[in-house]
Amino acid sequence: MTEFDPRGTTAIVTGASSGFGAEFARRLAARGADLVVVARRADRLAALADELRARHGVAVTTVPLDLSLPTAATDLRDALDGVTVSTLVNNAGFGTHGDFIRADAAREREQIEVNVQALVALTHEFLPDLVASAGLRAGSAALVNVASNAAFQPVPRMAVYGATKAFVLSFSEAVWYETLATGLKVTALCPGPASTEFFDVAKNQDAAVGAFETAEQVVQTAFAALDRRRTPPSTVSGLMNRVQAAAVGFVPRGLVVRAVGRLGQGDD
Numbered sequence: 001m002t003e004f005d006p007r008g009t010t011a012i013v014t015g016a017s018s019g020f021g022a023e024f025a026r027r028l029a030a031r032g033a034d035l036v037v038v039a040r041r042a043d044r045l046a047a048l049a050d051e052l053r054a055r056h057g058v059a060v061t062t063v064p065l066d067l068s069l070p071t072a073a074t075d076l077r078d079a080l081d082g083v084t085v086s087t088l089v090n091n092a093g094f095g096t097h098g099d100f101i102r103a104d105a106a107r108e109r110e111q112i113e114v115n116v117q118a119l120v121a122l123t124h125e126f127l128p129d130l131v132a133s134a135g136l137r138a139g140s141a142a143l144v145n146v147a148s149n150a151a152f153q154p155v156p157r158m159a160v161y162g163a164t165k166a167f168v169l170s171f172s173e174a175v176w177y178e179t180l181a182t183g184l185k186v187t188a189l190c191p192g193p194a195s196t197e198f199f200d201v202a203k204n205q206d207a208a209v210g211a212f213e214t215a216e217q218v219v220q221t222a223f224a225a226l227d228r229r230r231t232p233p234s235t236v237s238g239l240m241n242r243v244q245a246a247a248v249g250f251v252p253r254g255l256v257v258r259a260v261g262r263l264g265q266g267d268d
């Protein structure tokens, strides 16, 4: 059994009210997983839940929750009523754009809370469930942490965002190693620019460099990685993004940060 087969299990997807998260929920439901969808916009979650129940006949629980809260992971556990979770997609996140010296301190802190703190807390809360599920049936359990191509180098004018995604990549690859013997499929998904609400939230379309993928393409890449017998510790979506991520390792860091800084010089 090499394929990722979450049939009959329960998967949590954070940030499911739009973009990659909604697409992850659709694909998991299409493979027969019951869903727990999490985000702040309850109306979006309810519409997605109706769609998935009607189309795939799976159970969907909506949990409207602000993941920047320090109690988010335990609040989510409490909302699950004892259900065992086999798959966790830590996808919720956002970016800010502009020189750090002018950044809003509260918004930068919130970015770290959602992109990093909540992801670590949720992983800690549910990893024992995921590992136990992986032991029951091969290929039935997964942890996907959504990082970014921004994880591979510093990103001037998105300094905190790039740093949060470098954290997610490093953390996830370490957890991949630590759980290798358990059969749990773990990967850090690293998309390049994609057409979601991300750049509206970041308030700058110029922050995107390179060709855009669709959410469907990005999530398809994640599933292809999960379907491999040996799911890789990280998965870069898009050929040019893979080339860029690999090339960065061969160039002096001073040159890399200058090049990325020049590319991202669109105005706020």
Ligand SMILES: NC(=O)c1ccc[n+]([C@@H]2O[C@H](COP(=O)([O-])OP(=O)(O)OC[C@H]3O[C@@H](n4cnc5c(N)ncnc54)[C@H](OP(=O)(O)O)[C@@H]3O)[C@@H](O)[C@H]2O)c1
Pocket: 014, 015, 016, 017, 018, 019, 020, 021, 038, 039, 040, 041, 042, 044, 065, 066, 067, 068, 091, 092, 093, 094, 095, 114, 146, 147, 148, 149, 190, 191, 192, 193, 194, 195, 196, 197, 198, 199, 201
């Ligand atoms: N699109 C890209 O170009 C791109 C590239 C690389 C990586 N990424 C990463 O991909 C992930 C998904 O982003 P996306 O592109 O799909 O953007 P998106 O369409 O803006 O979706 C972001 C999701 O995160 C949720 N979220 C944000 N803050 C939250 C909070 N405080 N509590 C709970 N949920 C919260 C949003 O839900 P609510 O607003 O309803 O709470 C939404 O569902 C993010 O981690 C992002 O950093 C995106």
